[in-house]
Amino acid sequence: MTGKPSERERGILSKRDRQYLLGHKSYDDANERRVRQEIRTRIRESIQDFTLLQTALDHRDQQLIFDPHRDNNPEFSKGLVNLFTFLYRNTQTQNPGFAAMLRRGVRQAERDILGAERDSVSVEVEFSVNRYPVHKTDFEQVETQVRNRDFDEIDEHELRAFLRLYAQSGELDETVPRETAEEIIEEMSVESNDGG
Structure with a gap:
């Protein structure tokens, strides 16, 4: 479903969470701390769910999630970009960092794609960021x-x-x-x- 963030189906965030983050819903201090903690916990748990999604969700279901003909939703593409933004910005101090995790993830995906041929192919992944004033x-x-x-x-x-x-x-x-x-x-x- 497409539409305004507060009208979409529940994802990591509930409709109530979206309303709060968009400034359409407010809480007293104690409840606001609780809501923020719940959001952080759900995000951490959701990230860990990707291990299960990667290994147990049927490949056809995975493909249908990213089917470009499904609903031609630019917000979905924008969400993917912002996912990488969120991960890159917030994993700078992690060990391993974003670049190492990205390389490992792409190598793992390539091994899955190659299937039986994976032992006969070497996969090299490069990632760099250059800042130009x-x-x-x-x-x-x-x-x-x-x-x-x-x-x-x-x-x-x-x-x-x-x-x-x-x-x-x-x-x-x-x-x-x-x-x-x-x-x-x-x-x-x-x-x-x-x-x-």
């Missing part, structure tokens, strides 16, 4: 590279920083049709070639 991006150089269509010269982190700055500038109009956007890019290219 936005203030070190030479925005004039990136703008020149965009105008000159030197896209291969722009690093991914430079492009992200440039797009973030552009979006924050208020000049970005998400309602512009693709054809119009292509015309704007073409104009930028012509201006650059004319020396403008």
Whole structure:
């Protein structure tokens, strides 16, 4: 079922929990502490349930959970992204940490996928996080590279920083049709070639 968080079926959180977290329900101090403790306990217990889900839930049922044609629900995809965000942010001090757990989980999944062939294949999993300070991006150089269509010269982190700055500038109009956007890019290219 899709819809507002407070209207969905019970998951880890009850409807009452969602109303509380969204600020639609309040409690006195003692009850609020109890509700928060219940939420934390259910999350911990739910995480441990994944061992049982992974080993005992029928593979067809697992596939049906992630069937992209089931209800075309963007909130489900958003929930998956936020699951990884939640795990990554909150397992930084765990031992093993997020990267090690991710590698172990992917290796285990690959062994399951490979089945009988798993002993004849070595699986290598890489995960890294690189932080690039936005203030070190030479925005004039990136703008020149965009105008000159030197896209291969722009690093991914430079492009992200440039797009973030552009979006924050208020000049970005998400309602512009693709054809119009292509015309704007073409104009930028012509201006650059004319020396403008």
